[in-house]
Structure formats: C-alpha cells, structure tokens
Amino acid sequence: MSVLLKLNNIETFIGQYHILQGVSLEVKKGEVTVLLGRNGAGKTTTLRTIMALNPASKGSVVFRDQEIQNLPTYTIAQRGIGYVPEDQGIFAGLTVEENMKVAMQKDNEETHKRLDYILNLFPDLKKFWKKPGGLLSGGQKQMLSIARAYVNENELLLIDEPSKGLAPIVVEKVMESILQMKEQTTIVLVEQNFMMASTIGDCFYIIDDGRTVSNGTMKQLKEDEEMKRKYLGIA
Amino acid sequence: MELLFNLTLNGLATGMLIFLLAAGLTLIFGLMDVLNFAHGGLFAWGAYSGIWIYSTTGSFIIGILGAILTGFLLGIITEKWIIKPVYGNHVQQILITLGLMLVLSEMLKVIWGPNQLSANPPDYLQGSWEIGGMIIIKYRVFIIFVGFLVFAGVQYLLKNTKIGLVVRAGVMNKEMVQALGINIKKVFMFVFMIGSGMAALGGVLFGPYSGVIHAGMGMEFAILAFIVVVIGGMGNFTGSVMAAILVGLSGSFMAYYVPELSLAVNMLLMAVVLIVKPQGLFGGKG
Ligand SMILES: Nc1ncnc2c1ncn2[C@@H]1O[C@H](COP(=O)(O)OP(=O)(O)OP(=O)(O)O)[C@@H](O)[C@H]1O
Ligand SMILES: [Mg+2]
Numbered sequence: 001m002s003v004l005l006k007l008n009n010i011e012t013f014i015g016q017y018h019i020l021q022g023v024s025l026e027v028k029k030g031e032v033t034v035l036l037g038r039n040g041a042g043k044t045t046t047l048r049t050i051m052a053l054n055p056a057s058k059g060s061v062v063f064r065d066q067e068i069q070n071l072p073t074y075t076i077a078q079r080g081i082g083y084v085p086e087d088q089g090i091f092a093g094l095t096v097e098e099n100m101k102v103a104m105q106k107d108n109e110e111t112h113k114r115l116d117y118i119l120n121l122f123p124d125l126k127k128f129w130k131k132p133g134g135l136l137s138g139g140q141k142q143m144l145s146i147a148r149a150y151v152n153e154n155e156l157l158l159i160d161e162p163s164k165g166l167a168p169i170v171v172e173k174v175m176e177s178i179l180q181m182k183e184q185t186t187i188v189l190v191e192q193n194f195m196m197a198s199t200i201g202d203c204f205y206i207i208d209d210g211r212t213v214s215n216g217t218m219k220q221l222k223e224d225e226e227m228k229r230k231y232l233g234i235a
Numbered sequence: 236m237e238l239l240f241n242l243t244l245n246g247l248a249t250g251m252l253i254f255l256l257a258a259g260l261t262l263i264f265g266l267m268d269v270l271n272f273a274h275g276g277l278f279a280w281g282a283y284s285g286i287w288i289y290s291t292t293g294s295f296i297i298g299i300l301g302a303i304l305t306g307f308l309l310g311i312i313t314e315k316w317i318i319k320p321v322y323g324n325h326v327q328q329i330l331i332t333l334g335l336m337l338v339l340s341e342m343l344k345v346i347w348g349p350n351q352l353s354a355n356p357p358d359y360l361q362g363s364w365e366i367g368g369m370i371i372i373k374y375r376v377f378i379i380f381v382g383f384l385v386f387a388g389v390q391y392l393l394k395n396t397k398i399g400l401v402v403r404a405g406v407m408n409k410e411m412v413q414a415l416g417i418n419i420k421k422v423f424m425f426v427f428m429i430g431s432g433m434a435a436l437g438g439v440l441f442g443p444y445s446g447v448i449h450a451g452m453g454m455e456f457a458i459l460a461f462i463v464v465v466i467g468g469m470g471n472f473t474g475s476v477m478a479a480i481l482v483g484l485s486g487s488f489m490a491y492y493v494p495e496l497s498l499a500v501n502m503l504l505m506a507v508v509l510i511v512k513p514q515g516l517f518g519g520k521g
Contacts, residue, residue, distance in 0.1 A: 051414055053410055053414065072413070073413040073414055074414075074416050074419070077414055077415060077416035077417075078416040083415075085411065089411035089414070091403070091407045091411070092407055093403065093407055094400065094403060094404055094407070098400050098403075099404075101400055102397075102415060103415045105416045148415065152416065
C-alpha cells in the first residue's frame, strides 16, 4: 500500500516550549492510523503541525509526495486534508447549515453528494439544520465537526479524540460513522479510548514526551500487555 | 412633544453616523483582532474628499460615491502596508495606527488648508417638512435612511453570502476557518475595505449635517465609535447599530438637558458595560 502522509523527524515549538522533539510516522492510504499516548504527550500538537497551525521548525511533512510543512494552513486544507480538532471548532453562532456552507469549498455535484451522504450518516444534523452550532449537544457537535471535514473531497482526515466527553452510546455511533468513512478516506485518529482505537485502527503510533516511541499493527498492540501498561496505562 | 421628537430624530441621525464608523471598527476588531485608531481618519478623509468632489461637480451623489471610493482605496492601502506587518501585536498596532491617524489628519490640512470647510445639503435635501405641526428636517431623515440602508445591506451580506458567512465564522474561530481551506487574509482585506468605505460614507454625510468639517473631526467621532464598539460587543455587528443608536440618543438628550455631562454619560455607560457585561450589552459575538 502506498504512503499518503509521512512525517520525518518533526520538531515543533509552541512559543519557547519545545513540544515535539522528533515525531516520525507513515500513514498508508486506506488505513486508519491511530496516535496513542499519555495526556500531554503531543498528539494534538502533531495534528496541528500537519495542518501548520503550529508549524514545524525542523523536519518535513510529506503529503502525496509533496512537502507541505511550509505551506499556509488553508492551502494544506485545500490539498485534501480535513481536520476535526479536539475542541471540535464549531462556529457557535452559525447554524448547522451555515457551518457546513463555510466548510464546502466547492459548490459542485460531488460536494452535494458527499453532503447527502454525511447527513444520512448523521441524521441529527439534518434534524437541527437551522439550529445554532453552539446549542448542539457534545455528540452532535462532534458529528458536525466530522461532517465539515468530510464534505470536501479530502483524501485524509485528521480526527482528534472524537470520543472525548461523549456517552458510550454516542461513542458507538461516532465509531460506526468513522468505520463507514474509512471505506473511502484515509484517517489519522487520536484516540485514548482503547476499545475504540483497537476496533477502528489498522496500525498505531505511540507518542511520548513529544517523540514517536513505538509503532506497529493494531493486532500487535492488542497482544503487547507490556507496551500497553508502559505508555497507555492499561493493564 | 415637538422637542422630544426633534431630539429623538437628532439622536437617531447622530447614532447612524456613529454606527457607520463603529460597524467597521467592530468587524475589524472582531475578525482581525486589530485595534484601528486610524479609523476616524478615514471618516475625516471621507468628509473632505466627498465634500470637495461635491462642490467641484455640484452633485452630492457623486460626492458620496467619491467618498466611499476614497474609503475603499485608503482601506486597502492601510491594510496592505500598515496593518499587515503588525498582525497579532497590539502594542505595535496602537502605535502605528495612532501614527497613521496623525498623518491622515495632517495631510488633510496640507491638501485642503488648515481652516474648516463649510458644507451644505443639496437643494433637494434642504429645509424641512411640516407634518401635523411638527418640523422635520429633511437632511436628518436622509441620514437615518442611508444608515438603515447600509445596515440592511451589510446585514444581508453577512447572513446570505459565502464571504459574509466566512466573516462571521472568522470572528468566532479564525483558526478553524483556515483549517477548512479558506484564505482568511483575503477576507481581512475585504472587511477592511468595507469598514473603511462605511467610515468615509459617515464622514461625507456628517459634512452638511454639521455645516462644517475640520481635520480633527475624525478623532471626536472615533471616541464615540469606540464607546459603541464596547457597548455593542466587540465583533458584534447588530450590537453596534443598537449601541450607536443608544449613544446617539443619549448624546442628543443630554446635550439639550445637561450639556456638560453629554460625553461623560456615554463614557460612564461604557465603563458600566465593561464591568458588568464585558462581552457587550447585546449578547456574544455574531
Ligand atoms: N499553547 C501552548 N503553550 C504551551 N504549551 C502548550 C501549548 N499547547 C500545548 N502545550 C503543551 O504541549 C504538550 C503537548 O500537548 P498536546 O495537546 O499536543 O498533548 P496531547 O497528547 O494531545 O494531550 P491530551 O491527551 O491531553 O489531549 C503538553 O505538555 C502541553 O502542555
Ligand atoms: Mg490532545
């Protein structure tokens, strides 16, 4: 399988803090790659670095065989990366409809087809189409954020902890939808919920203290009790 | 009764002029996080260029269009060469825009001389109507009408066009707008241009309203506009029109009953809002 995204020894500063100190990973086309690691390990910063929201100061980010680490955020998004941030980034005063309109880069048939598809996946969004995003429940906000990232023909989705703060039944729903989208899109998923991570993920990277320290297939990780205990705090 | 009516009309007209200035300020602050102290300069430039074109061509309408165009141009230039290098740095923004404000007013004096210029409404807007014993000054009604027209137009733009949606989204979350593939810098320039055009329009309308224009007028109105931005909520467009009307009315009534306190009351109002409801009287951003 071909490599869609590659991070080569990324280093990122936020202000004076040296947050990422060597993150390297490969994302293969068609797979779900899960980033795991303790709180504060640098998972969110890794996604933000890919989007150039916290640009890398060293190393390279290669997407579809082109270096993108020096491009502005909007260009990276236009090249085909959709981003679902940890806080969902919903425009609170805009309705669900308006949130989607801001996201839709093109007004063509394909985009509308994708819109229909994602609304069928998340019927709640259709139901609250005219409701301000700020008034949605946590789960609905998550769905809206995912829908916004999906609606453009993105080859890659970066999704940051979609299960955070959601009730188990909602987590299930979000998980199902990601499994569906996986059919068409490559996904990088940050996920602390090991059940979810291991169900959806094909392979994993563990980030610790701003470095990628281990990686492999999800199957390997499931069997490696030592690793799970050491980095993920799961016995 | 007639007095109350006239004070109200006067307050509304002044409120609309302040609104034209404040609307741009609030959007520029809300979206771009820029404190633009030169905004009043564009008001004065609108007045001078518009009144000059008006007196040269004899057409008030052409004067108004000329003022708006001047505002657009100065806005684009200001954003591109003055503001762009200092995005994200408030101290530098304050210094450079205050400096620009001084340059703009001094240039007015260089071009049009240090004395104030007089301005009168065109024939068809002079005088008044008399309805049921009440005297209604035409030009005031005209200002209120234009103010509402601009409000409705910009409101439509913000609610119904893609760029308007992007502006509102940008006020709420700039990062996310960019992560969705939108070049927010282009939107910045657009907003700056529209805001500057509105300020210049306010200036040219103010000319015949007060009868004279002078280089310092921008500063005086800018203070009121800043008060309005705070009261209406920074970045809140609808808030800015309501706050402007409030400030206009209070100014008009105070100026009649207790003139010494006219500006103080507005300042006080702003202080109270800052303490009690710092996000503005009219809800959050939007
Ligand atoms: N704006 C910032 N300024 C300073 N330090 C920051 C900033 N943002 C993040 N950090 C630090 O960077 C480190 C990595 O943070 P990051 O959000 O990437 O972790 P994470 O792995 O996503 O954690 P979590 O699981 O809690 O979401 C943390 O130590 C955090 O304190
Ligand atoms: Mg995180």
